[in-house]
Every structure is written in C-alpha cells, then in structure tokens.
Amino acid sequence: MPTHYQGDPQIASALDVWVKLTRAVDSIASRLSARGTTGSLTITQFGVLEVLYHLGPMPQCELAGKLLKSSGNITLVVDNLEKRGLVRRVADEHDRRISRVELTPAGLALIEEIFPKHAQAVAEEFSVLTPQEQHQLGDLLRKLGKRGG
Template sequence: MPTHFRGDPQTVLALDTFIKFTRAASALENRLFSRGILAPLTHSQFGVLEALYHLGPLCQGVLSSKLLKSTGNITLVLDNLEKRSLIRRDRDPQDRRMITISLTPAGQDLIQELFPLQAQAIAEELSVLTPEEQRTLSDLCRKLGKGQTA
C-alpha cells in the first residue's frame, strides 16, 4: 500500500519506499516465524545465542550493541536464557562491573540444532531474489543502516 500523503515528490517517494521496506521486512519475519523453527525461543533470545555461537563469549554491552537492543532489554533476555541454563554469566574478578556471557553446553546444543534450520529457511525465503538482487539489497540495507549519503 503506497502512502496517501500528498507532498513534494521526494518525500512521497521516501514514504512509499519506507512503507514497502517495512512491510516486506515484517512479512518476511512473519513467514519465518510461522515455520516454528525458533518456537522454543524469542527472536532476541535466538539473536543472543547466535551471536555467542559465532563470536564466542561477549560482555553484555557488546551483545546489546550487536543486537541493537537496550541494555535493559538485553538484561531481561539474558535473565530468561540463564533461567533455562542456556547461557552463563561470569564476573571479571578484576572489574566486577564487567560480565562475560557464554553459552552453556545446553545453549551450544540448542543453537547448533536451530541455526542451520533457520539459515536454510532464510535462504529459501530470499530465493525469490536472484543472487545479484540479494547482494544489491544487502548493500542498500548496509548503506541505509549506516545513514551513508554517498
């Protein structure tokens, strides 16, 4: 659905593009969610496990930054993952403010099981685009995300 705003052409185009972008992202996320692969986890919980799986132990602030979540939100996500024994928090003995988050064996097993399934589902969903279209979309999203003008 395009914008119903009637203004200067550049603003109308930007609004129309934004609407299509957000609707496409929401539709893609809904289709992936409906597959049920991540059923035991929230999207944020999966993001934490995936980051730890691929990057290794991280401090809470770095995790928060990588997942674009507030520190308060990440704290709640980590609390819930820790209750399920999927992650472990370790305080740095030299600086007790520094907490390193690591996967437990159960967390490692779960993400090793779920990640390939989710990655395959994403590949299937994006297969409506050619490889070149996927590269172009990736480049455009990176540019948009960084707010680059050139």
C-alpha cells in the first residue's frame, strides 16, 4: 500500500519508500519466523548467539550496540539466555565493573546447529534479487543507515 500523502512530492516519495521498506522487512521476518529457523529462540536471542558465535565474547554494552538494542533489553535477553545455559557472564579481568558475555558449550552447539538453516532461509528469501541487486541494495541500505550517524 503506497502512502496517501498528497503534499510535497519529495516527502511523498520518501514516505512511499518507507512503507515499502518496512513492509518488506516485516514480510521477510514473518516468513523466516514461520520457517522456525531460530528454533525456540526469539529473534533477539538468536541475534545474541549469532553475534557471539561470529565475533566472540564481548561486553554486554558492546553486544547491545551490535544489535541496536537498549542496554536494558539486552540485559533481559542475556538473563534469559543465561537461565537456559546458553551464555554466561564473565567478569573482565582488568575491569571488574565490566562483564563479558560468552557462549557456553550448549550455546555453541545450538547456534552451530541452527545458524546454517537460518542462513540458507535468508539466502532463499533474497534469491528474488540477483547477486548484483543484493549488493546494490546492501550499499543503499548502508548509506541510509549511516545517514544519521
């Protein structure tokens, strides 16, 4: 559904793109969720495990930044993952005020099992675009994402 805004054409264009972008993201996320590619994890829990899997242990505040989540939200997510035995907090040896979050063996085993299926599902979702279109879209989204920062 395009925007119904009738004012400035530049604003109407931006609103139309915004609607298309959010609908595309919601649609892809919905299809991925229906496929169950993140197992019993929420998308944010999956994101935490995926970041730790690919980037290694890190302070909780850095983890929040990587996932664009508030520190309070990440605290809750990490608490829940810790209760499930998938991550643990380890005090930083140089600064005891900082705790690093790391995967447990159970967390590592889980992400190693589900990540390949999730990655394949994402690739299938984006297969409607050619590799060149995917690259172009990535460049445009990076440009848009860095606009404010």
